[in-house]
Amino acid sequence: FALGLYVLQITGSALNFAITLILGTIPMIVMNPFAGVIADKVDKKKLVVWMDLLSGCLLIAVYILSSYYGLN
Numbered sequence: 001f002a003l004g005l006y007v008l009q010i011t012g013s014a015l016n017f018a019i020t021l022i023l024g025t026i027p028m029i030v031m032n033p034f035a036g037v038i039a040d041k042v043d044k045k046k047l048v049v050w051m052d053l054l055s056g057c058l059l060i061a062v063y064i065l066s067s068y069y070g071l072n
Contacts, residue, residue: 003024008017039047 004017004020007020
């Protein structure tokens, strides 16, 4: 929601605001049924550990990319 408000503030366009919100919602609608099935079939402790590891790896990747490319 905050990204949509930022887009609205920068562009002043309600259409761009709505597009940002829709594009942020579509992946959740598509992936939630699959994520629910996976969460039901996999051991909960292992799932939490793997998701924490994935989150940590993504955080490190963002740090490296932002350091390398000088992103703000």
